[in-house]
Amino acid sequence: MNETTTWNIDIQTALIEWFDRSARTLPWRSYSNPYAIWLSEVILQQTRVAQGRAYWEKFMTEFPTLQSLAEAPSEKVMGLWAGLGYYSRARNLHATAKIIAELGDFPNNAKDLQSLPGIGPYTAAAIASIAFKQVIPALDGNAFRVYTRLFALADCIDLPSTQKIIAHKSLPLLDPLRPGDSNQAIMDLGAQICTPTQPKCIDCPLAFACEAFRRGTQTDFPMKKSKKVAKQVSMTLHVIMRKDKIAVIKRPSKGIWGDLWCFPEELPETIPVIEGLRKRHLLTHLDLDVHFPESHAPSLWIEPQWEWVDPNVLQHRAIPVPIRWWLEEKNYI
DNA sequence: AAGGCGGGGGG
DNA sequence: CCCCCAGCCTT
Numbered sequence: 118m119n120e121t122t123t124w125n126i127d128i129q130t131a132l133i134e135w136f137d138r139s140a141r142t143l144p145w146r147s148y149s150n151p152y153a154i155w156l157s158e159v160i161l162q163q164t165r166v167a168q169g170r171a172y173w174e175k176f177m178t179e180f181p182t183l184q185s186l187a188e189a190p191s192e193k194v195m196g197l198w199a200g201l202g203y204y205s206r207a208r209n210l211h212a213t214a215k216i217i218a219e220l221g222d223f224p225n226n227a228k229d230l231q232s233l234p235g236i237g238p239y240t241a242a243a244i245a246s247i248a249f250k251q252v253i254p255a256l257d258g259n260a261f262r263v264y265t266r267l268f269a270l271a272d273c274i275d276l277p278s279t280q281k282i283i284a285h286k287s288l289p290l291l292d293p294l295r296p297g298d299s300n301q302a303i304m305d306l307g308a309q310i311c312t313p314t315q316p317k318c319i320d321c322p323l324a325f326a327c328e329a330f331r332r333g334t335q336t337d338f339p340m341k342k343s344k345k346v347a348k349q350v351s352m353t354l355h356v357i358m359r360k361d362k363i364a365v366i367k368r369p370s371k372g373i374w375g376d377l378w379c380f381p382e383e384l385p386e387t388i389p390v391i392e393g394l395r396k397r398h399l400l401t402h403l404d405l406d407v408h409f410p411e412s413h414a415p416s417l418w419i420e421p422q423w424e425w426v427d428p429n430v431l432q433h434r435a436i437p438v439p440i441r442w443w444l445e446e447k448n449y450i
Numbered sequence: 451a452a453g454g455c456g457g458g459g460g461g
Numbered sequence: 462c463c464c465c466c467a468g469c470c471t472t
């Protein structure tokens with residue numbers, strides 16, 4: 118056994134022992150069925166555990182099995198997802214449930230998993246390692262941070278070439294008998310110890326092996342391209358009342374708030390408008406200045422795309438956060 | 451390779 | 462205010 122091998126095994130062991138001692142207790146970790154694990158992984162894409170946890174509980178209660186999710190109406194799936202963001206995840210989740218239900222059994226390796234909608238390199242590796250014990254590194258934002266520090270790797274993590282290097286260098290650090298736990302240990306480490314700004318290296322089980330720690334350059338990693346500023350955009354969402362009903366439209370699948378119910382952005386010029394509320398809504402790529410002008414449509418007014426709904430029940434549909442905000446401001450919730 | 455896509459919590 | 466989070470998909 119050469120020196121490199123023993124070094125890697127020392128890291129494997131330190132990681133697994135730390136995991137057994139200090140891992141977060143998360144509800145999906147008590148499940149071994151791939152459905153529950155897949156659901157957690159999709160919900161947690163670009164989403165903190167603290168935010169996604171309640172959604173996982175809701176989905177598991179409403180759809181205890183993959184079959185039940187596959188058979189659900191999409192309106193119900195989108196409604197449960199409302200408020201969590203990145204709504205294409207919900208559409209892809211539903212589409213994949215139907216595909217797997219049709220297949221008969223759950224794909225059990227990363228390559229097959231990655232062919233499914235909404236399952237990319239990270240999620241495929243996570244499911245394959247956790248549910249099926251495939252030895253493959255699951256590289257999320259946490260893992261990229263932990264590994265670039267461990268290796269003092271100064272390459273930009275946005276580049277696919279860098280991600281390949283990390284996948285290659287991290288593979289031997291996984292315990293071949295517990296690859297899922299090794300991956301989850303790295304992610305837990307990133308969330309609790311190897312944090313972006315103030316890493317707690319004094320408590321880190323991998324400090325003995327960490328090149329950035331040895332150099333005192335932990336916060337130099339990971340390197341990434343500077344992000345662009347969010348574009349400022351003004352958006353008009355017309356609040357149109359007809360008697361006691363309010364006009365809503367279902368937004369197209371592509372674009373912001375895809376498949377969600379929203380107030381119309383366009384209004385026939387024949388309907389007079391009064392100024393309404395205004396709200397700033399920040400997204401990663403947009404700085405929205407949302408206007409809510411109010412108007413009243415004649416009692417028999419028909420607009421093909423609009424649906425007239427009771428504002429008191431609108432909260433139960435799949436609506437974006439600004440609509441929910443408006444309903445709250447007007448005491449409909 | 452770059453840009454679109456949500457929302458919220460923590461420093 | 463700024464950061465970035467168990468990323469993926471399209472162009």
